Amino acid sequence: MTRDSESAGVDVGSKGKTWKRHVWDSLDKSPKERRFLLKLDLTLLTFGCLGFFSKFLNQTNLTNAFVSGMKEDLDMFGNELNYAMTAFTVGYIVGEIPSNILLTRIRPSIYIPALQVIWTVLTFCLAAVKNNTQLYAVRFLIGLAEAGYYPGLQYMIGSWYRKDEMAKRACILNASGSIAMLFSGFLMAAVTSLGGRGGLPGWKWLFIIDGVISFPIAIGSFFFLPDLPQNAKTRVFSEEEIALAKHRMVLEDRKPRAPFTVAKVKMVVSSWHIWLLSLYYIFISGTSGTPIFPQFLKYHENPKFTVQQINLYPSGVFAVQAFSAVVYAWISDTVLKGRRWPILLFGAVLNLITWASLAAWYIPDGWKWTCYYLAGQHVGLSGIVFTWANEICTDDTEERAIVLATMNTMVGVVATWLPLIVWQQIEAPRYRKGFITASCMGAVCLILIPLMKVLQDKETIK
Template identity: 80%
Template sequence: MAKQGEGVGIQVVPPTKTWKRHIWDTLDKDPKERRFLLKLDLLLLTFGCLGFFTKFLNQTNLTNAFVSGMREDLNMVNNELNYAMTAFTVGFILGEIPSNILLTRVRPSIYIPALQVVWTSLTLCAAGVTNTTGLYVLRFLIAGVAEAGYYPGLQYMIGSWYRKDEIAKRACILNASGSAAMLFSGFLMAAVTNLGGRGGLPGWKWLFIMDGVISMPIALASFYFLPDMPETTGTRFFTADEIELAKTRMVLEGRKLRAPFTVAKVKKVLTSWHIWLLSLYYIFISGTSGTPIFPQFLKYHVNPKFTVQQINLYPSGLFAIQIVSALVYAWISDTVLNGRRWPILFFGATVNVITFASLAGWDIPEGWKWACYYLAGQHVGLSGIAFTWANEICSGDTEERAIVLATMNTMVNVVASWLPLIVWQQVEAPRYRKGFITATSMGAVCLIIIPLIKILQDKETAK
């Protein structure tokens, strides 16, 4: 029997669940809904992933450039890499929450591609830096003015279009595109090494130029292809019936439309456990985010001594682990676990504890040490599941959802702005004893927070 959303005249036919949903969630749905979701995936998911790919390509290129000649050319012999990463992080902190709030009021089809154009232009400028001060300023502007709003903004959009059995896969595919960028960046750096000296520029500067060349066409195309929200999108790609279908789907999912920001709403958001516990979990599961521990291990490895190309290429396996874990976690969560998120997050936290505890011990077999470096990448695969869970927990208030998603990412960057300067210091590479002990402890805290969130969510659901 067909269901119908309140106040909306388009019916949504409940799918007959078959084995096909384990392959892709649209295969057992009504043909009209399937066509709509195909269009949505081609627009929002494709161009969202392409944009996120270029964002992470830009974000990763600093580490690749550092181990490929920038360190020597800019005399980065102390903790300058940490300072450049901190400048980037501080930009994120200042930009994320205002950006996501603005996204609830501005058309995403204009706002998000504009962010892409800005960070691409600034990345091209990075090819001209001659000192660390210029590098710090550019990294701050790239993050604070442009990149800060992209990831939480895309997760907010995914939560505004997709239903419970669809959202985790899309959120994790988005994450996987970022890992694919990091995978590609190593190969790109190895390739542009051959351009070193062309036009009087070293290879690491050519890396920034190639990033810009790849990113700008995607940014410009996004102005045309990226949709807005269901209640504001036009009929360029969707029919009027499909737009009504999109609205009905969100009504059935319990996702509220936009409402005015009021003092009472802000107070409600700030006094809810949602924003505090979800942000706290995301901080502790991201203990090594942005820290180039594996490339540093390779750079300082003595027997054998690795070349620049090997230092850029060997971490590619880490990014492959990130991609695979993101996809596997999403499919298991959506299908095998029937939409439950906490078991996957609990499992991932357990893996974190094991891998970082092993690296903290350090005097372990060389093969297991390499395995731990690679397995540490699985925590990135948890990010999409964490944001999916947050989208679902906050589905009853779209402004809260936007603020919570941005706050989760912001608080990670708040911690990342000072924690690496204490426990992940460049001068302590590759041993990082304090860092690995800290990451182990953070994983252990997650094993307490995850069940607590589940208990509180169940209480809300029972009401």
């Protein structure tokens, strides 16, 4: 224990790093810090993942509901599904940055669970919509409520965990979203048996079940989700544990809250942090949500796949997302000793190979299938990207909140128009323009990552 930690009256660190840290980072830390981290994981990480799971379940199930009777019941035979998805995206874009700014001023233990309750109630409302106008309005409001959740949780992870702990938690959070997408199809299959019960079709029961899953998670978050170290109450942690949390952030040079000023806003906007991190996240996430694999299976001729196979086989992509997220996190935190850029560079190279191969198109079927599955690994990089952003912006909590929200917002902005240009339905399954665009994005990432590393090193030297 260092002299600084002794003077602070807290117990931080261990006598030496051992092989145990490669299994889990807290195993070679002091008993007090280990107990603190266990409690933090059981509250922040557990309820964060449960909330993210329910968020993605709700977000994904719109498409499942559409193909399970909502299309016919609401007369959605044109572009109504696209409009409903766009309404959600617009709400999401509008809400992200203001929400993360509010999170620096309102207790997260109140604010984040309140968002969960709002989107849960609105999910129940989806089961009651009678026309497309109501559907668009409710989806916009759900997007607005859900906007602050993911960047808010990443901000909280960066406010509680140290450098050797963050990536694993951020990537476990991401993996919970991939698991929700994997679970969604199976839930829809199970809910179809409820069709007709209470006079409601199966797709309405799907939204009701979504709400039933989300509601207890939201209520539990009110009781167990912690605030930030600087405004935490003893409801979740003891005074000694709060002192420990604060000192851990001092050791990481992570600054507490400060007033918003014009000078601070100018500093955030003029820094490379917000621009390059957002640009990189756009390029690494630019293909998310594009149904390229199902379309390939749908148009495949020999053999011809059944509808069940078309829905089942792409589920493996979500498994790749979850697996890669966890593997990348462990390698970054342990093997690479907290360095993020090598993992991101590896992922960018893999992305470039994957998309360039699909752009070439006339490749062996086995390699084509491999590329479709490997495309999921870029989602596993998201937690690493947000961890690096937390570290780069460590000395200004307001900048950190704004940068994290802006990164996620800009991906949403691009997602509203890019698919209309390069991922057009009429070009399925080859998507030549889309795959070439994705390849170019991967190539640019190979430049952005070393550039950001050099700029970060210059700031560290200063």
